[in-house]
Amino acid sequence: MKINIQRQSVVTYNVDMEGATLLEVLNEIKRSQDPSLAYSSGCRSSVCGSCAVRVNGREVLACSYHAKDGDLVEPLNNTPVLRDLVVDMDGAYSFNAKAKAWQSSLAENVSLSEENQHINELQSDCILCASCYSACPVYAVNSEFLGPFSLTRVWRYVSDKRESNPKSKIDAVQTNGVWDCTLCNECTIVCPQGISSKADIEKLRAKSSMFGYMDPSFGNFGGSFNDGSPVF
């Protein structure tokens, strides 16, 4: 089968590996055809988040996608390509710090029930593969958007009973945060862990309202265009 890989230009490799995962195909190409091919991988079992790429325009983990004849493999979007399929994740991951995606102080002796724990069980399954980040269309208009995985992470901590200052978490996601999302749901569709950042962002919006924040785009109806929010 033929696999097309976006390097400096698209290079086509021939491999005889029906039914293999894309990662196995990449390994075989590197081992026997072209050792200069660069891509990232780690655990081979969908938990380390290293090997996300785009196949025919859709984000997948190379280790859990079965390669098909004619596939076009490209690096993730919205992040600088270092070489071939390897992208620089520093910028994407920096949004975790900008969004203050952590528990604001150490919690001593806070008892959680099963119900408390189920609230953010799914969100804490995130493997930071950045598929959602790559699929997010907001970056086309706002490169400082905190983005789907960071906001899901904020929801994880805000919703946790151990967070003693949820308002500080909500304060941190007002600018370039929850209101900049278009709720297009692309992030949900590509998540290999079944997480919906869109849904988490909606929950963060509801929480923001509880703390007195409102959608700043409502202000635009008065004709003001200088508040920095995207205008479509």
Added chain:
Amino acid sequence: MKNRVIVVGAGGAGLVAALNAHENGAKVSVITKEYPTRSQTCMAQGGINAVLSGDEGDSIEIHVQNTLKSANALANESAVRYMCEEAPKAVAWLDSIGVPFSRTPKSKIAQRKLGGAYAARACYAQDYTGLKILHTLYDRCLAEGIEILNERYLLELLSKLDESGKKHICGVSLLNKRSGEIEIHKASSVIIATGGYSRLYHNYSTNSLSSTGDGIASALRAGARVSDMEFVQFHPTALKNSSILISESARGAGGYLLNSKGKRFVNELLPRDEVSKAIHDEIVKGEDIYLDIRHLGAEFIEKELPQEAKLAKLYENVDPVHDLIPIKPAAHYTMGGIEVDMNSSTCIAGLFAAGECANHKVHGANRLGGNSLLELVVFGRQAGVNAAKYAKEFSKEISHVKEKEFFEDEIAEIKRFTNEINFYEKQAYLGEFFYKNVGIKRDKEALQETLKLVEEMRDDLPKMGVSDKTKEYNTNLIEFLEFKNMLMLAEAVLLCAISRQESRGAHFRIDFAKTDEKYTAHTIVDSDKRVSYEN
């Protein structure tokens, strides 16, 4: 440089060490060849052991005894006792920073029973215990503003002799994967937390591709000692083709192990080394081995073993509801590592080690499930605290260390290697040889044959090298450097395995099938490859 602590490795042990060094006043930089959340720790599923209550009659003393028993008399009792006593505090701390542990209906942290444990004491977060601990530690490091330098590959540890002839650490040399530039980072203290060396077994390992033992090899080159390298734990049930782990919970739930004739041949709930040996014997007889969970029913599998079902479908193309799952044992955890004392310190002043790369002598000849996540919190903390203390008191001037040019020349030299031999093929071959000859069962002849192969490969390194001469993001070069490190550790493993003429835990010698009292000691290898025994 004064007060600066460098942590190499950003898995669980590295991040815990970094947080504790930071808390104790050090200026900390964490260095990783990938990104923190991609580290091997994310693959740990089972849980972290801690006795949280006396329900079920469990106690810290029983945790100690279970660990010692599994270690086959090769663990250090005071180190084990320290780890088990610290365990409840370690879990309470993880809970305090927000690790989303599963909970019981009584609002307690949920615990499951793992092999070799008297009671349910492994605290878990579904099947994602390691993932959730690692990510929460990472978030904590961000909260504390700890510097994390991603995609830097460790070349060497830099050290110097002082006036009295004692060696002390001065920093590290790194290859920045992105720029291809050499970086020299000076520091008064360095903590190695780079993980184990199971990738020696290549396609016969459950581990991440990154578990290549870089930190252990660098420490050995710098003059540190390594110990108990021959003890490698094989997990009984890895998928046959991919070596991806199928968790013990499948057997715990009532799964059978069958041979080609469809017959059971072992009690599936024996300890890991016993089950692996039984499977090995069947495979040697020519049998294929399968895990059978069909009788548990579709509903049960969907509810209780979804992860296993998903992995079997994805990587072996079988549906466990209707089909047998082909399996084999695979290298899973390396008990040996950098020799450290009761303060996590190596024999080089200022050089500390924690996690799977270090040998704190708590696992001995066979690690107990649930003790590796525990070890990385307890000893990661110890290493971090002690490194910070050392760095604070350190008053020497760090000068005259090897400069950038020295390492640039070394890389240039490797790029001049002739590349007549494809090292990827040699690496795969070495893995097969190791699995066959230095695996579950060993004997003198097979071990010596393997040592010869390793020596030949080492001599052939100049005929290998890289075809990609690019400076930026040269993964071909990084993988070759990893292969060089693995060859070095392969030799250390073999020297230990040949020397230990007895069977104990994960080290089974066909030619010395019994445990021999006189080997109740730790195998030490120094940088001159001398093997000795110490208690």
